[in-house]
Amino acid sequence: MKRSETAKIRNVAVVAHGSAGKTTLTEAMLFSAGATTRLGRVEDGTTITDFDDDEIRRKISISTALAWAEWKGHKLNLLDTPGYAAFLADARNALRVADAAIVVVGAPDGVKVSTEKVWGYAAAFGLPRVIYLSKMDRERADFGRALEDVRKTLSAQAVPLQVAIGEEAGFSGVVDLVKMRALRFTADGPGKATDEEVPDAVRAAAEAQRAVLVEAVAEADDRLLEKYLEAGELSEAELREGLARSIREEKIFPVLCGAPARNVAVTPLLDFIVEYLPSPLDRPAVTGATGKGEEISSREARDEAPLAALVFKTIADPYAGKVTMFRVYAGTLHSDSTIFNAGKDVKERIGQLQLIRGKQQAATEAIGAGDLGAVVKLKETGTGDTLCDEKNPIRLPGISFPAPVISFAVEPKAKGDEDKMSTAFARLREEDPTIQIRYDAQTKETVVSGMGRAHVEIVAERLKRKFGVEVTLKMPRVPYKETIKAKVREVQGRHKKQTGGRGQFGDCWIHMDPLPRGAGFEFVNAIVGGVIPRNFIPAVEKGIVEAMERGAVAGYQTVDLRVTLYDGSTHPVDSSELAFKLAGRLAFRRAMTQARPVLLEPIMTVDVVAPGDCMGDIVGDLNSKRGRVLGIEAKGRNQVVKASVPLAEMLEYDSRLRSITGDRGDYSMEFSHYEEVPAHIQEKIVAESKPTAEEEEE
Numbered sequence: 001m002k003r004s005e006t007a008k009i010r011n012v013a014v015v016a017h018g019s020a021g022k023t024t025l026t027e028a029m030l031f032s033a034g035a036t037t038r039l040g041r042v043e044d045g046t047t048i049t050d051f052d053d054d055e056i057r058r059k060i061s062i063s064t065a066l067a068w069a070e071w072k073g074h075k076l077n078l079l080d081t082p083g084y085a086a087f088l089a090d091a092r093n094a095l096r097v098a099d100a101a102i103v104v105v106g107a108p109d110g111v112k113v114s115t116e117k118v119w120g121y122a123a124a125f126g127l128p129r130v131i132y133l134s135k136m137d138r139e140r141a142d143f144g145r146a147l148e149d150v151r152k153t154l155s156a157q158a159v160p161l162q163v164a165i166g167e168e169a170g171f172s173g174v175v176d177l178v179k180m181r182a183l184r185f186t187a188d189g190p191g192k193a194t195d196e197e198v199p200d201a202v203r204a205a206a207e208a209q210r211a212v213l214v215e216a217v218a219e220a221d222d223r224l225l226e227k228y229l230e231a232g233e234l235s236e237a238e239l240r241e242g243l244a245r246s247i248r249e250e251k252i253f254p255v256l257c258g259a260p261a262r263n264v265a266v267t268p269l270l271d272f273i274v275e276y277l278p279s280p281l282d283r284p285a286v287t288g289a290t291g292k293g294e295e296i297s298s299r300e301a302r303d304e305a306p307l308a309a310l311v312f313k314t315i316a317d318p319y320a321g322k323v324t325m326f327r328v329y330a331g332t333l334h335s336d337s338t339i340f341n342a343g344k345d346v347k348e349r350i351g352q353l354q355l356i357r358g359k360q361q362a363a364t365e366a367i368g369a370g371d372l373g374a375v376v377k378l379k380e381t382g383t384g385d386t387l388c389d390e391k392n393p394i395r396l397p398g399i400s401f402p403a404p405v406i407s408f409a410v411e412p413k414a415k416g417d418e419d420k421m422s423t424a425f426a427r428l429r430e431e432d433p434t435i436q437i438r439y440d441a442q443t444k445e446t447v448v449s450g451m452g453r454a455h456v457e458i459v460a461e462r463l464k465r466k467f468g469v470e471v472t473l474k475m476p477r478v479p480y481k482e483t484i485k486a487k488v489r490e491v492q493g494r495h496k497k498q499t500g501g502r503g504q505f506g507d508c509w510i511h512m513d514p515l516p517r518g519a520g521f522e523f524v525n526a527i528v529g530g531v532i533p534r535n536f537i538p539a540v541e542k543g544i545v546e547a548m549e550r551g552a553v554a555g556y557q558t559v560d561l562r563v564t565l566y567d568g569s570t571h572p573v574d575s576s577e578l579a580f581k582l583a584g585r586l587a588f589r590r591a592m593t594q595a596r597p598v599l600l601e602p603i604m605t606v607d608v609v610a611p612g613d614c615m616g617d618i619v620g621d622l623n624s625k626r627g628r629v630l631g632i633e634a635k636g637r638n639q640v641v642k643a644s645v646p647l648a649e650m651l652e653y654d655s656r657l658r659s660i661t662g663d664r665g666d667y668s669m670e671f672s673h674y675e676e677v678p679a680h681i682q683e684k685i686v687a688e689s690k691p692t693a694e695e696e697e698e
């Protein structure tokens with residue numbers, strides 16, 4: 001395939017809530033444009049963009065897929081993104097490299113929490129947005145009602161470019177409000193429209209909506225407004241030109257509709273993309289740091305400019321190798337060349353470049369400014385990195401990922417697979433950095449965190465399928481800590497052993513004081529007159545720090561206290577570091593028996609977003625989880641509750657929230673602080689915490 005001219009490229013991300021019809025729409029566009037010979041179905045696992053085994057099995061999109069097509073002399077790069085909350089980070093990354101977004105709204109369902117979320121992402125990137133009302137053939141699909149919903153929740157500047165002809169099963173096409181022509185389609189046909197007079201049944205509606213459109217375009221531009229007020233009309237050319245401009249400037253968000261599953265009213269969207277959505281040349285030049293310092297330079301979308309390409313996705317394939325997907329913002333990337341990764345300060349060998357259509361790859365010699373493509377087997381480069389020319393280095397702003405919300409303890413089923421598991425995780429993290437994996441020294445568990453239960457379960461399946469490691473997931477232990485409530489004065493720790501040969505002698509006296517939450521540990525050396533030699537004092541501290549690792553209540557780490565070492569004694573021959581360490585430990589343990597130790601638990605700050613009608617149930621549920629509601633505020637049609645809740649109560653919140661809201665809610669949480677566990681709950685935890693290690697000898 002020859003290199004595409006930048007002005008004729010359209011990079012479009014298809015975004016929406018889960019199951020809105022993104023993949024089906026993408027499939028219908030690819031089919032109508034002749035990029036595939038049959039219209040695949042998500043149900044049958046036959047679409048171009050849901051090609052992954054997990055996607056086929058679950059009949060949902062999990063990961064963004066790129067697919068290119070040609071339409072009327074233009075190259076379209078379509079990014080079909082996932083819509084379920086746990087996978088939205090990938091949708092965000094797709095928007096990052098797109099020049100416009102198609103926001104799909106299921107006409108029967110309307111706008112959902114995730115729709116508002118992806119709308120917000122696209123707005124943050126300054127992207128022109130089109131709303132496509134899908135599933136128009138379904139029962140309860142109502143163009144007018146869905147439009148109202150969009151205007152109320154997404155933007156009052158949402159303006160229809162079409163009205164529907166026929167409804168539900170009788171939906172057969174649309175009126176194009178710019179040309180005032182009726183476009184009709186045969187269901188399950190090739191997507192070609194017959195161009196007809198506007199039928200009487202929808203004429204009045206079409207004229208009314210056209211007036212709305214013309215007025216919106218006129219209002220978005222002073223020059224056009226003057227003309228409109230004088231003449232009462234705009235010419236078709238003025239309307240088109242004004243519309244294109246106000247779409248690019250995010251002043252108007254046009255609304256189209258169709259039934260992609262039947263391939264009805266999909267080609268008008270293709271025509272729309274080509275005529276009205278921006279090419280890479282219409283977008284602002286990208287900027288990035290050129291050296292190690294702060295110097296910033298910008299790059300325009302020209303084939304001859306120095307190279308600047310951003311990696312937006314990595315796929316870990318244990319057989320084919322790593323696939324790196326990128327957007328060339330400036331310059332041209334050639335097969336069999338060497339490029340520079342400025343962020344990592346390494347050169348990379350570029351082999352055969354590929355154009356991507358789902359899982360199909362087509363070799364290409366060069367990928368020019370504005371275009372999207374892929375290359376396999378890069379060694380060092382990861383998602384978010386910039387590829388550039390060594391003589392003209394640049395680092396575009398990277399890609400950030402949200403913090404995970406749910407954690408599981410993970411273990412290989414087969415003993416001895418630990419190394420294999422951690423290698424596999426490292427590979428999976430390359431393609432999905434929203435997975436986090438860490439060893440919790442406190443609970444002695446390997447903890448995997450992700451964006452939701454389904455996400456972590458899919459990760460576990462991938463470990464098995466792609467890397468042959470079977471793992472078990474279970475609720476992680478809560479990393480409780482312990483602290484003290486009472487001051488303790490004058491406690492002695494004395495270690496003395498005289499068993500033939502050289503003896504051991506260490507002796508210290510301490511005070512202990514509680515400290516505020518988060519203060520950690522403080523050690524005060526108040527020894528005067530050398531009663532303990534200076535070189536043995538760190539040994540006392542070390543003994544205490546080690547003893548703090550396993551607290552007196554349930555064996556958790558002890559924190560937030562001060563130990564003051566104020567007296568002691570020494571023996572000229574028998575004293576040693578070890579002896580003073582043991583003395584320190586002894587003093588600490590004795591002091592703990594008088595210090596009224598208690599358990600502390602991690603408290604999370606939780607944000608829950610859901611429609612207003614769920615708020616009562618959500619707040620009630622949080623209260624029953626020992627949560628404290630900090631505030632509730634409106635956000636579009638939704639409300640956000642901020643609460644602080646113990647982590648122990650949040651371990652399974654993912655499924656809980658789904659059942660309360662019927663999957664219309666969403667939440668995020670982060671660690672806030674530690675708090676004392678209420679006494680009756682502490683009793684339970686203590687009873688459950690069996691001693692994990694055998695008592696250390698003294």
Ligand SMILES: Nc1nc2c(ncn2[C@@H]2O[C@H](COP(=O)(O)OP(=O)(O)OP(=O)(O)O)[C@@H](O)[C@H]2O)c(=O)[nH]1
Nearest residue numbers: 018019020021022023024060061083135259260261
């Ligand atoms: N009747 C009808 N069903 C549709 C239409 N578009 C999509 N569907 C159905 O809606 C369901 C979800 O469609 P998908 O295309 O997978 O939706 P999606 O937005 O890609 O879903 P995720 O990527 O998983 O978020 C599937 O069962 C589709 O067959 C349509 O135009 N008409």
Ligand SMILES: [Mg+2]
Nearest residue numbers: 022023060061
């Ligand atoms: Mg999909």
